[in-house]
Amino acid sequence: MMSKTTKETSKNVPAVKAIQVHKAFGDLHVLKGVDMTVEPGSVTVILGPSGSGKSTLLRLINQLETLTGGEIDVDGEMIGYKYVEKKGQRVLQTLNDKEVAAQRAKLGMVFQRFNLFPHMTALENVMEAPVHVQHMGKAEARELAVRELQRVGLGERLDYYPSQLSGGQQQRVAIARALAMKPEIMLFDEPTSALDPELVGEVLNVMLDLAREGMTMIVVTHEIGFAREVADQIVFMDGGVVVEQGGPEIIDNPTEPRFKDFLQHVL
Ligand code: ADP
Ligand code: MG
Numbered sequence: 051m052m053s054k055t056t057k058e059t060s061k062n063v064p065a066v067k068a069i070q071v072h073k074a075f076g077d078l079h080v081l082k083g084v085d086m087t088v089e090p091g092s093v094t095v096i097l098g099p100s101g102s103g104k105s106t107l108l109r110l111i112n113q114l115e116t117l118t119g120g121e122i123d124v125d126g127e128m129i130g131y132k133y134v135e136k137k138g139q140r141v142l143q144t145l146n147d148k149e150v151a152a153q154r155a156k157l158g159m160v161f162q163r164f165n166l167f168p169h170m171t172a173l174e175n176v177m178e179a180p181v182h183v184q185h186m187g188k189a190e191a192r193e194l195a196v197r198e199l200q201r202v203g204l205g206e207r208l209d210y211y212p213s214q215l216s217g218g219q220q221q222r223v224a225i226a227r228a229l230a231m232k233p234e235i236m237l238f239d240e241p242t243s244a245l246d247p248e249l250v251g252e253v254l255n256v257m258l259d260l261a262r263e264g265m266t267m268i269v270v271t272h273e274i275g276f277a278r279e280v281a282d283q284i285v286f287m288d289g290g291v292v293v294e295q296g297g298p299e300i301i302d303n304p305t306e307p308r309f310k311d312f313l314q315h316v317l
Contacts, residue, residue, distance in 0.1 A: 158231055183231070
């Protein structure tokens with residue numbers, strides 16, 4: 051497969067594989083059999099109208115929600131469940147908290163709203179999880195946080211509080227915070243949707259750099275320019291199903307009427 055960013059990996063398994071994924075909230079059937087494969091080191095952009103289930107899919111991958119049907123594998127491993135032998139039968143068992151935490155540690159997530167701790171500086175925000183989740187020493191966590199903040203262009207803003215930073219800068223702190231946990235895969239859920247237009251570019255540039263470094267990324271966005279330039283794969287969702295998917299060229303040559311219609315509204 052041709053890819054702009056795919057890097058060599060030892061394991062020959064997809065980074066993420068969704069197989070006939072279903073999700074219902076009570077009577078509301080939100081995902082109705084979603085299939086998606088994300089190769090290691092590639093960038094997948096998920097497009098689709100509001101309410102089509104994009105956030106739900108990301109939240110399922112990150113185990114913030116539980117499936118009601120189908121399967122998701124991350125790094126070749128089924129998430130949330132494992133097979134065990136019981137009375138000579140192979141049965142599915144839910145993973146315990148520790149096992150779930152180990153799977154979730156492979157993923158970093160960035161949301162539309164930055165969710166930074168307002169009473170902590172940029173540096174402290176990025177140090178928080180390495181210190182309190184990974185039990186890293188403070189000195190080491192500080193070094194790591196400085197590096198990650200430099201990586202997103204905020205080496206000069208280490209001691210600023212969120213209220214002293216622009217929305218774009220806050221979102222870059224949120225990206226640095228996710229990267230500090232050394233994820234294999236980054237999930238972005240409309241990371242620029244809450245930003246003033248003049249601040250969108252600085253966040254997309256950080257994401258572009260990450261993609262060039264070979265990070266596996268799944269990005270929900272309405273930034274078609276970013277999708278065209280950076281994506282290896284486009285997945286268009288509508289009504290809880292994947293309506294069309296392919297390389298970035300499908301943006302300029304959509305097949306499905308619903309995708310055509312969507313593009314006319316966002317372009
Ligand atoms: P998108 O991100 O594409 O806009 P979402 O995945 O956020 O779509 O939502 C898809 C549908 O699922 C919407 O109708 C939304 O209201 C519904 N939904 C999402 N999360 C929940 C929830 N926790 N409880 C009930 N309904 C939900
Ligand atoms: Mg959403």
